[in-house]
Amino acid sequence: MRKSFALQTEPHVADIGGTEFLFQPEVMGDEFLDAYAELRDAQKAKGIDLDNLADADPSDIRRSARAQRVFLARQMLPDSAKLFLRIDVVKDDKVLKSFQDLEEAETYAAKQKGARIVDALRLPSRVLVELLEWIVELHGGGGDARPTTSSSGSSTASRPVGSRGTGRSPSKASTRTRGR
Template sequence: MRKSFALHTEPHVADVGGTELFFQPEVFGDEFMDAYAELRDARKAEGVDLDDLADADPSDIRKSGRALRVFLARQMLPESAEQFLRIDVVKAGKVLRSFQDLEEAEAYAAKQKGARIVDALRLPPRVPAELMEWVVELYGGGGDARPTTSSSGSSTASRQAGSRGTGRSPSKASTRTRGR
């Protein structure tokens, strides 16, 4: 008996507000788990409790968010990763300099009176969290991570067989039974 397993060959694409981020077609398990462990360790080291952000230091929250971006970028193709990780030091609406490293950006911004750092690809906090869930499904084996036989990427999940539940549909409650 012989069994063949298809591998993704086309990048996965995340469309984030019109910006396309390209993710690696396949990620090896050890690389994925190493990156995930680094993310977990970084969040633990920062001591950021996501359920109690009111007491967290803003700098620690920024570092925790950055750790998530670094994890996601490790799953991306290089050009997308560079775009996703770019940090701009901005003063009076003008980009003074761009960085990939948070600490370097913070050090440079500290020397520029009135400057601040911003992610070049500004996103609401929910988007990296949603990307994280998607990436874990893609590479961690959950969800619809199986490749299709075509090169079009992941297929849509099939509908589960069987009944959908035991609750009555409101429309069926008023439907007359045939033959009565």
């Protein structure tokens, strides 16, 4: 007996507002699990109560969001990851300097009176969550984890075995009306 397994060779593409981010076609299981464990640990370590964000430290919330970005970037191809992780230190709507590392950006911003840190690629939280779900499904063995192929590459459906049943359809649209 012989069994063949397909491997995804083309990068997965996430189009976010017209910007395409390329994700690795395949991620080794241990690498994915290590990155996912780091994300979960980072979320737990912050102890953020999502029902009470008013009492949460803004820097903890920022670090938690950053952990999500780092996890996603680890699944991306290098150029996409670089853009996705870029942090700008901004003052008076001008970018003073860009960074990849949050701590370096915070250190630099602290030395610049009136400067603040912003993600170069600002995204709504829901997009980050949707990306996380998609990547976990893609590489974590979810329902759509197999490589995608074009519909023309699919085989046609098999004919049903046996004779057609004579039972009534539960759909009113396909059920004949009595007396006709």
